[in-house]
Amino acid sequence: MTVLDWLVLAVYALLMLGVGLYYSHRNRTADDYVLGGRRMSPVAVGLSLFATLVSTLSYLANPGEMIAHGPMMATQSLAHPLIYLIVGYCLIPRIMNQPVQSAYELLQTRLGSGIRSAGALVFLLLRCGWLATILYATSRVVLLPLFRLDTGDSVASLWIAALCTILGLTAGIYSSLGGIRGVVITDAIQSVTMLGGAVLTLAVITYRMGGVAPWWPDNWPAHWQAPSWGFDLSKRVSFGILLLSTTLWYVCTNGSDQMSIQRFLSTRNAAAARRTLLVSQLADVSVSLLLGITGIALLGFYSAHQSLIPQGQTFEAAGDSFFPQFIMQEMPGGLAGFLVAALLSAALSSLSSGLNSAAAVLDRDFPQLGRSFRPGDSASDAISRLQLLTGLVALAAVLLSMLNLLFSGNLLERCFKIINLLTAPLFVLFFLALFVSFANATGAWWGLAASIFAAVFVAYGRELDVPEHLQLSFTWMMPASLLLGITTGALVSLLTSSSIHPHPPTPPAESNTP
Numbered sequence: 001m002t003v004l005d006w007l008v009l010a011v012y013a014l015l016m017l018g019v020g021l022y023y024s025h026r027n028r029t030a031d032d033y034v035l036g037g038r039r040m041s042p043v044a045v046g047l048s049l050f051a052t053l054v055s056t057l058s059y060l061a062n063p064g065e066m067i068a069h070g071p072m073m074a075t076q077s078l079a080h081p082l083i084y085l086i087v088g089y090c091l092i093p094r095i096m097n098q099p100v101q102s103a104y105e106l107l108q109t110r111l112g113s114g115i116r117s118a119g120a121l122v123f124l125l126l127r128c129g130w131l132a133t134i135l136y137a138t139s140r141v142v143l144l145p146l147f148r149l150d151t152g153d154s155v156a157s158l159w160i161a162a163l164c165t166i167l168g169l170t171a172g173i174y175s176s177l178g179g180i181r182g183v184v185i186t187d188a189i190q191s192v193t194m195l196g197g198a199v200l201t202l203a204v205i206t207y208r209m210g211g212v213a214p215w216w217p218d219n220w221p222a223h224w225q226a227p228s229w230g231f232d233l234s235k236r237v238s239f240g241i242l243l244l245s246t247t248l249w250y251v252c253t254n255g256s257d258q259m260s261i262q263r264f265l266s267t268r269n270a271a272a273a274r275r276t277l278l279v280s281q282l283a284d285v286s287v288s289l290l291l292g293i294t295g296i297a298l299l300g301f302y303s304a305h306q307s308l309i310p311q312g313q314t315f316e317a318a319g320d321s322f323f324p325q326f327i328m329q330e331m332p333g334g335l336a337g338f339l340v341a342a343l344l345s346a347a348l349s350s351l352s353s354g355l356n357s358a359a360a361v362l363d364r365d366f367p368q369l370g371r372s373f374r375p376g377d378s379a380s381d382a383i384s385r386l387q388l389l390t391g392l393v394a395l396a397a398v399l400l401s402m403l404n405l406l407f408s409g410n411l412l413e414r415c416f417k418i419i420n421l422l423t424a425p426l427f428v429l430f431f432l433a434l435f436v437s438f439a440n441a442t443g444a445w446w447g448l449a450a451s452i453f454a455a456v457f458v459a460y461g462r463e464l465d466v467p468e469h470l471q472l473s474f475t476w477m478m479p480a481s482l483l484l485g486i487t488t489g490a491l492v493s494l495l496t497s498s499s500i501h502p503h504p505p506t507p508p509a510e511s512n513t514p
Helices: 003-024 030-038 042-053 056-069 071-096 105-111 113-146 153-209 239-256 258-265 270-304 319-330 335-365 379-406 411-419 423-435 441-459 474-496
Strands: none
Touching: 003 153, 003 335, 030 153, 030 258, 030 335, 030 379, 042 153, 042 258, 042 270, 042 335, 056 071, 056 113, 056 270, 056 319, 056 335, 071 239, 071 258, 071 270, 105 113, 105 423, 113 153, 113 258, 113 319, 113 335, 113 379, 113 411, 113 423, 113 441, 153 270, 153 319, 153 335, 153 379, 239 258, 239 423, 239 474, 258 270, 258 335, 270 319, 319 335, 335 379, 423 441, 423 474, 441 474
C-alpha cells in the first residue's frame, strides 16, 4: 500500500461521511428518515438493494468459490428471470398496498401482534448475525493482511476486535446521519465501485499475462467439482437444487426482509418497485458473473506463478484468500487503494442498510422502545431516537462479530449456515399471512418452529452428530425449512380452527401512498 493508495481510501471515507452529513439536513420526519418520503428513484434504490445484498462475504466468496470448487455455483444466475416474475408480480403488489414503515406490520392484521413481534425478532437475529459476520470477514480476510497484523492467533484476535469496532462505528455514523436517503446514495456509489473493482482486477491480470488466453483454463482443473445438473444428494452443489435454493432465497428475502421491503416502500408505486427489483437483479447478475470470471483469472494467474503462493496454501482450502492477496501484493500503486475501497464498499453498503433497517424495526415493532408516531412525539424526537437505535445496533453487531471465531467453512458456506439460517423461517410467516387464507397464530408459531428446526438440522447436521446417511448438503437448507414450515403451519392452522373463515385476499394496488 503506497501513499497514493491511502489517499484513495481517505477520499472514499470522506465521501461516504459527506453524503451522510448532507442528507442529515434533509430529513424532516421519521417517514423521511426511514422511507425517503416514498418518492425515491427506482434506479438509485435498485442499486442500493443490490449493494445491500452483496456484502464483502459474497464479493470475496464468488471468486473464492470459483477458485476452490469451479463454476457450478455461478449457474444460480439462471434463476433471476423466475425470481423477477414471482417477486415482481406476486409479492410486490401485495406489499405496496400497505401504508406501513416496517415489513412486520403486515403480519399483525392477519396473525396478531405476537406473530408481528416474532417476525421482527427473527429479522433482528438474522441481520445482527449477518452484520457481525460482515464485520468479522472484512476485518479478518481483508484488513488484517492489509495492515500486516496477522502475526499470531492471540494478537490477531485483538486486532480483529479493534478493526470490527472501527468499521462498525464508521458505518454507524454515516448511516445514523443520513437516514435511508444517505444510505441509498452511498450504496449506489458503492455498487459502481464494486463493479469497477472487478473490471480493474481482470484488466490488470490480463495485462500482466499478455492476454486472456494465458489465464483461461484449457481443461477442467482436477480440484474443481464435476458438473452436476440434477438433484444429486451426494454432490456438494447440484444445478437443480441450486436453482431452487437461489429462487427461494431471493423470494424469501424480497418478501419478508425489512431491508428489501423498506426499499420497495420508498418508491412511488408497484411499477416503480418492480423497476427497482429489475435494476437490482441486472446489477447482481453482472457483478456476480464478473466476480466469477475474476476467480478464473486469479486461478490462472497463480497457477502460472506458483512461487507467489504461500507455503502450504492450496486452491481448494484457501480459495477465499487469493483475491485480497492479489490486491495487496500485485496491484500497482493507487489501484490497490481502489480495490480495497471496492471491498470496503461491499461491507459498508450492507452494514449501513442493515443498521438503518434494524433501527426502523426496533422503533416500529417494539412498543417499549417508543414508536415514531407516538402521540406528543415531535418529528425531531423521532429522528433522534432512530439515530440512537442505529448506533445501538452498530454496537451490538460489533460485539457479536467475535462469535464468528466459532464457525468453520469457506465464506460461501458461512453465508448459508449463519446468515441464511433464519431467512426461510421468516418468510414462512409472510407466506402464511399473505397466501394461506385460513392461517392462524397457532399455526404460524408451529410453522416457525418447524422451519427453524429443519434449517438447523440441515446446516449443522455434522456438528450435531446426525447419522451420515441423513446429512444433506448445506444448499438443501432453505428448501427443506421452507417446505416443512409452510406445511406444518397450514396443517396446524387447519387442526386448531373450529371453523374456517376464508380471508379475502387483499387486491393488488399500484400505490403505497397512505
